[in-house]
Amino acid sequence: MRKILPAGILVILISMVSQMGFILNADVIDGHYLTLIGVVIGLCIGVLYFIYRRKQSLKYMNVIFNLDKRPWYQQPPNYPMTFFFSILGGMIAVSLLNNMPDTGNRRVEIYKVTKMAERRIRYDFIEYLELTNEDGAITYRPKDNQSFSIGQEVEVTIEKGLLGFSQVLNAVPRNS
Structure with a gap:
């Protein structure tokens, strides 16, 4: 069961990227490249978030701590949800940035x-x-x-x- 879970999450993530890429960039010429740029930026944001989180965790490391009242950076990470939302946010940000201004061309x-x-x-x-x-x-x-x-x-x-x-x-x- 534990081996099937990452594959299922990967299938859901690929489906989300495909569908959101079509919704956001169907009217963009070579919009699949714009979607790919958004995915890469989202992955970079997710990795930078975990690096920052790890740095904060090491900075404020406590030997004895209460499990119920740990700060956000000491709680166990939720990798799938973090990367899901960072990829989605990267795709939306890149699409909005490309489509928002009126360049006049x-x-x-x-x-x-x-x-x-x-x-x-x-x-x-x-x-x-x-x-x-x-x-x-x-x-x-x-x-x-x-x-x-x-x-x-x-x-x-x-x-x-x-x-x-x-x-x-x-x-x-x-x-x-």
Whole structure:
């Protein structure tokens, strides 16, 4: 049972990263790299937290102490929860930092709808489009009142984020 528990936690963590990466960065061009950067930053924050905690524990080490009234740095660490929340926080912080400011670097490109699909996130399905042109493929989550068909050409407004990752702001059908 003890060998299955870390594998189960790892599966849950990978599932969380995959689903949160899609929710946060589906409209970002090469958003999987932005998700990876957030995960690495979260892991670094978690490791730095445990280093700081260990330093505090050694600094205020007591030989005799009451188990009920130990300070936070002397209580047993909860590694899975700490890394879960640090990775989640790193992903959210990097995504918000990239998407928050208005850099003014907007451009409009023509894409063609090649695929309409949906992705399951917990108990709901999120619809998205795959748009392609000669430069590559991007994903776009349409708004509630937008409808597209496969093969339709769309004008896509793209803005460069603060971290250099471009995001899709809007897609409208092209007037031919």
